[in-house]
Amino acid sequence: xxxxxxKYLFDISESIRIILDDYLKGIDSFEAYDVRYMVQDAVExxxxxxxxxxxxxxxxxxxxxxxxxxxxxxxxxxxxxxxxPALKSEVDK
Numbered sequence: 001x002x003x004x005x006x007k008y009l010f011d012i013s014e015s016i017r018i019i020l021d022d023y024l025k026g027i028d029s030f031e032a033y034d035v036r037y038m039v040q041d042a043v044e045x046x047x048x049x050x051x052x053x054x055x056x057x058x059x060x061x062x063x064x065x066x067x068x069x070x071x072x073x074x075x076x077x078x079x080x081x082x083x084x085p086a087l088k089s090e091v092d093k
Contacts, residue, residue, distance in 0.1 A: 005060055005062055008056050008057050009057070009091045011049055011053045012050050012087065013088060015050050016046075016088045019043050019046050019080060023043050024039070024080065033077055047070070047079065054067040054071055064087060065090065066087035066090055
């Protein structure tokens with residue numbers, strides 16, 4: 001059973017919102033992020049949700065340029081501040 005691509009786009013958009021607006025509220029440096037293990041775990045879980053949705057979209061023939069960088073990125077902090085805003089813009093279109 002295939003899903004509607006809009007569901008995957010919603011999952012990506014909502015996960016980005018949660019990361020940026022909820023989990024990282026008040027955290028403005030890597031040092032502050034680095035000592036908050038529960039935040040790191042929560043952010044990483046949302047990144048997994050984003051990556052899974054991007055993979056499913058790719059299987060449907062939908063590719064988002066920032067998505068490949070998210071999937072391949074190992075440094076979460078950089079992804080949060082570099083790729084997530086660009087990906088959100090693409091998804092919202």
